[in-house]
Amino acid sequence: MKNCPVRRLIQLKQGYHHGDLRNALVIEGLKLLEQEGHSDFSLRDLARRVGVSAAALYAHFADKGALLAAIATVGFGQLREALEVTIRDEGDLMEQFLHMGWAYVRFGIERPALYKLMFASEDLPAKCDEYPELEAAAEAAFGTLTGVLEHLQRRGLVRAGDPETDGLSVWAHVHGLTSLIITGRVECACDPAPQPAEVVRSSLETLLGGLRSPARPVRVPAAAP
Amino acid sequence: MKNCPVRRLIQLKQGYHHGDLRNALVIEGLKLLEQEGHSDFSLRDLARRVGVSAAALYAHFADKGALLAAIATVGFGQLREALEVTIRDEGDLMEQFLHMGWAYVRFGIERPALYKLMFASEDLPAKCDEYPELEAAAEAAFGTLTGVLEHLQRRGLVRAGDPETDGLSVWAHVHGLTSLIITGRVECACDPAPQPAEVVRSSLETLLGGLRSPARPVRVPAAAP
DNA sequence: CACCAATCTTTACATCGTTAAGTTCGGGGA
DNA sequence: TCCCCGAACTTAACGATGTAAAGATTGGTG
Secondary structure (H helix, E strand, O other), X not given: OOOOXXXXXXXXXXXXXXXXXXXXXXXXXXXXXXXXXXXXXOHHHHHHHHOOOHHHHHHOOOOHHHHHHHHHHHHHHHHHHHHHOOOOOOOOHHHHHHHHHHHHHHHHHHOHHHHHHHOOOOOHHHHHHHOHHHHHHXXXXXXXXXXHHHHHHHXXXXXXXXXXXXXXXXXXXXXHHHHHHHOXXXXXXXXXXXXXXXXXXXXXXXXXHHHHOOOOOOOOOOOOO | OOOOHHHHHHOOOOOOOOOOHHHHHHHHHHHHHHHHOOOOOOHHHHHHHHOXXXXXXXXXXXXXXXXXXXXXXXXXXXXXXXXHXXXXXXXXXXXXXXXXXXXXXXXXXXXXXXXXXXXOOOXXXXXXXXXXXXXXXXXXXXXXXXXXXXXXXXXXXXXXXXXXXXXXXXXXXXXXXXXXXXXXXOHHHOOOOOHHHHHHHHHHHHHHHHHHOOXXXXXXXXXXX
């Protein structure tokens, strides 16, 4: 009778065992992150909200980093969903591409603390190896982006190139726009006016122009000392 | 005889007054940041290195955020220098553009903790207003990027468009590449092999292709609810 | 020469992440 | 059915952190 869904829904505090603490921590952590921001996110505060002692997390997560990694993992999942929603079977494919790009940026604008966390791994070698689920979720979101790109390639709407390489260009571009906007380097993000949509669309159309033109041979610049 | 450069060079501890604590904190802070990373950067450790009590900083900085903002400000200055170094009077202009882009990404690869700090402002409205020097330094670095772009425009090597708009595309692109690489989302950054140079060059050439093609009219997608 | 304001120190406080040891519970084996 | 073992949780404590308050020390100005 463990992990009973009924008990999980009712969520009545029955003294000791919570029943589904791990999920509760992640879900409440998402809320707390959006409210308090990345730097003011504390385990004790989170535990207080869930109604549990601060040390209880350590039965489910190795440390704070593991909790944040789990939160970032569902963040990437939600990002992937936000991108997939824009996929249609009808209509202008190029327009769909622009809409997906705008959906990506909007995800960051609407949930800046979560987005920053997702791209704020402190020491990359540790995170890459320690949290394979994070890596998988991130690659899945990336795959949605490249998937649409491959679709455009098959229809001949953009040049035929390596989907990984050109997909990286797309990802870097939308991620760069998002990051600049939510860190305040682009002023148009201060209010939710349609201005950022214009900026993003214009920038993505520029990138699309490059994806239309044929690829040129790549020469490596001399390695720096 | 205050702020005497000789005393500043000799740096002998004369009991109480340090002489040039503010600069010493920023300079040593840059080193500490690269060694320890962003999350392990502590004021007490920094004060220990400079040979001063932990509370001494508060005579020069309002809080930790102000210190980090000062560090990020010189970081943007050094980034601008790294970009300007690539400017030449002779040679292929497009090639120079690619070299500057690679210099940008290399800056982030070589000093990831500093670069992350520069683009990690926690709450944008506060930072934008509180630290005008930071804003100015960031815009100066951005201006170097757009300056080269304007040069390309005057020579007719790219389309004639709004330098601010197209400059943002360039900045977003190189920043996105840098960010993805140093957060471990692009695997090629694990070792300092010439691979990232190839990736970056290829991606920037794609963007250049878009900057060559004529701009299309911008239509704003319907605002989401 | 005396004083003032800036600079720096000591001390203290609340909070944080994390560990250690003890408590409570659920469920599988007898 | 009961018992008991391991997982899930608690309380208590530790060291470290950012920061405020109060006092000591200085260099330059009157």
